[in-house]
Amino acid sequence: MKILVTGAAGFIGSHTAEFFASQEHEVFGIDNFSEYYDPALKQLNLEDIKKAGVTFIEADLNDDLASKISTTFDYVFHFAAQPGISATTSLDEYVQNNIFATQNLLDFIKQNSPNLKLFVNIATSSIYGKEATLPETALPKPISYYGTTKLAAEQLVLGEQRTGKLKACSLRLYSVYGPRERPEKLYTKLIKSIYDQTAFPLFEGSEKHSRSFTYVGDIVKGMATVIGKEDVVNGEIINIGSDVEYTTQQGIELIEKIIGLKAKIEVTPPRPGDQLRTTALIKKARKLLDYEPETSFEAGLEKQVDWYRKKFL
Template sequence: MNILVTGAAGFIASHLCETLVNKGHKVYGIDNFNNYYDTKLKRLNATDLNAKGVEIFEIDLNDDLSKVFEINYDYIYHLAAQPGISATTSLEEYVTNNIYATQNLLDFVLKYNPDLKMFVNIATSSVYGLEATVDETVPPQPVSFYGATKLAAEQLVLALSRTQKLKSCSIRLYSVYGPRERPEKLYTMLVENLFNNKPFPLFEGSEKHERSFTYVGDIVEGLSAIIGKEDKIDGEIINLGTDEVNTTGQGIDLVQKIMDKKLLIDHKPPRKGDQQRTAAVIDKARKLLDYSPKTSFEEGLKEQVKWYKEKFID
């Protein structure tokens, strides 16, 4: 089948592209290679994907996408977004890249690809608010621009399912980590700073934050399991993560153990909008997608350290 993945050169999307190719699908990607973080990493990912036969359209989702839709797709996985919680990212950027971009993509799908089997929106546990410890029936209470705009994008997608214009679902992800994680995210930054003996910025109280740290390989297996289940999950919101919970402090200790190095800490004041606790409730994913995360926290972190060393140290 033909499958389009947005944000293809990014962290999770690049792994998803590889998994889909390995399952025998023809995969296309979209990425605008913006400078939210150093494009070097995305270019490395894109090179790996090109070698596996993934064709990537370098285009912004807010632009004219008619060239992209010269191909008829069976599935679209929408991962492109303005990510994270950043004091330097304006509300306008979140709205433009999460809401407007999603709607523009949907408009082109309806015009050029109305026979799409399923539009898979990738959302986030940040929509739940400071405590993401509930199932999908609990009303969201986002506390950040990121969470609020991702919730709005989710609703734009699901509205097309409710009006029977397009089959769609939305998958809310929990604290994904692993090889290719963005450079400003916890574990890539942690590994980099340990390798280079640089102080690690630790926001006050964050070492006690509880997270459903989920290995990227488990996440993409769950996402790929959607294929063939479009009738079963049309209109559904599904949490995807792990029900194992660890603190940020435990993660830091584990990486120090794996690398056999001691971290230098640069203490920072608390960061506004940070979730205090996430604990993924994944009963629905188990039932509908036969989802079962298998990678232990230590095993996943070892893979991330190994990847960083191979790409940036050796």
């Protein structure tokens, strides 16, 4: 099968592209190497996926994609987005990279891959809002530019499905962690600060926030199960994550235990738009995809620390 992975040099996208290549699919990855975080770090991911046999295309999804891609595809896994909750990222950037880019990709795929089997939109638990403890049928109440524009992107994809223009589903991911996690995310930042013996900025009150922290390998395996189940998942929104919650404080303590050193915590003002609690309700994923997360929180963090040591120490 020919598979296109957008955002393929990013955290989850790189793992997904690498996994499909290992399954002997013909995988194409696209990424624009935005300045949101150091492109040199994405270059490390790119080296890994190229070694796995992924064909890479450097391009922005807002470009004229037909001038850059001549291949037709059987599947699209759409990760590329303006990520995260950041006070320094403007609404225009979220709109351009999450909404307009998604529609441009959809238009390209409809025109150039008429026999597409499935378009898989990668969404987020931030769509639900402050308390992401809900089933897929719940009314979305996003509280950030990120969550709002990712909801809009999801509806653009599902709108194409509802009008019969393509088969599509949307997978809402929960608090993914593991090797290659972005440098501004919790555990990569924490691990770096401990090894560098620098202060770790912790948003006030966030140590009590609870999350369905989900290991990236479990996320990838869950997403991959949609292949061959196009009729089952067509038009569906499906939560993918762990249904076991941990607080941020518990995560910090586990990292300290694994490394054998204490973090130097520096409390900073709370971050607007942050979620207080996420719990992945995955009954639907279990039913439709036979999905079951397998990696324990501590085992996943051990793998992330090991990755950091090998890449950066």
